[in-house]
Amino acid sequence: MSTINQQRLINHFIELIKINSESRNEKAIAETLAEQLGKLGFSVHRLPVPEAISNGFNIYARLDGNINDTIAISCHMDTVNPGNDIEPIIEDGIIRSKGNTILGGDDKSGIAAIMEAVRCIQADNREHKTIELAFTVHEEGGLQGSKVFDMSYITANKAIVLDSGGAIGAIVTTAPGQQSLKVTITGKPAHAGLAPEEGINALTVAADAIGNMRLSRIDEETTANIGVVQGGQVTNIVMPSLYLAAEARSLNNTKLEQQAAHMIEVFEQAAAKHGASVNIESTRSYNAYHIDDNDPHVQSIMAAFTANGLTPFTKSTGGGSDANVFNGNGLKTVNLSTGMSKVHTTEEFITVDDMTKITEFLYTFLCNSN
Helix, strand or coil: CCCCCHHHHHHHHHHHHCCCCECCCCHHHHHHHHHHHHHCCCEEEEEECCCCCCCCEEEEEEECCCEEEEEEEEEECCECCCCCCCCEEEECCEEEECCCCCCCHHHHHHHHHHHHHHHHHHHCCCCCEEEEEEEECCCCCCCHHHHCCCHHHCCCCEEEEEEEECCCCEEEEEECEEEEEEEEEECECCECCCCHHHCECHHHHHHHHHHCCCCEEEECCEEEEEEEEEECCCCCECCCEEEEEEEEEECCHHHHHHHHHHHHHHHHHHHHHHCCEEEEEEEEEECCEECCCCCHHHHHHHHHHHHCCCCCEEEECCCCCHHHHHHHCCCEEEEEEEEEECCCCCCCEEEHHHHHHHHHHHHHHHHCCC
């Protein structure tokens, strides 16, 4: 196990999180990383994405190795809001923001770890696997960058995404699929004081539907939520239309289909009952994935953690990541923890120790020939 240059690792991480890169605004971080990877000896390809997704680009970078094995490693370059003008603070080995923004460890901790591991491998003149990097834009807004990533560049048959929290050694081998529902209920306006009975209140229709809908925790594998409701402008008009955005998730794709169908049916029944119309846009955001604990890819990752004195373990998650998209494209992918905590909040933090440990893991894994 190499002695990671901890100061250089943290300095690079701080440099990256100070670059503003909220979703859709990744041009600056992408340009910086493309340049830095080139200096490390990677062949770098800037992969264009539609302007609606980002003002930046996806990155594919390759560093040929002398061990007969190839691994793809992926991180996303964007952050959630509020992620501009981040002021990092390091106290007692803990890195956090000043408190008015996120930190950006999600997912720049992974990027910093990969690049430090490669620097150390090169400094130690170690043989290593061929490394393929897939850095994506706009992951936070529905895995947009990975969905348009040009997979024809990837030659590996297995991948690691560094985009999870929890103890170092956590390997996410099971993650849910997600169905997105965008629902517009159209009723009929009427004056609420003079002739309310002549109207059809879209909110009444929605309330009827929601009252008959299975929501929240459905079972140990399945959840459903209505997260956005928009409608109405004034109190003296019976609400003529209402927009709802909902989702269902499940570790089981069949259960996901069933839950989405249930939600659609209940909305349609309520609309018919009240004489309203309903338009539902139902799309599969991404599919679930499950990789067996005995899979050679999982076993080789576990072996590298164990070699570093850590206790690896597999787990399932309730969230999606680029790993879902890559698995859906036939690239066997697991998601590893970098130790990031309280992500998507202004209390987000990561420890210097955890960042060092995940970097040491990458060093060991990339130099292992098994």
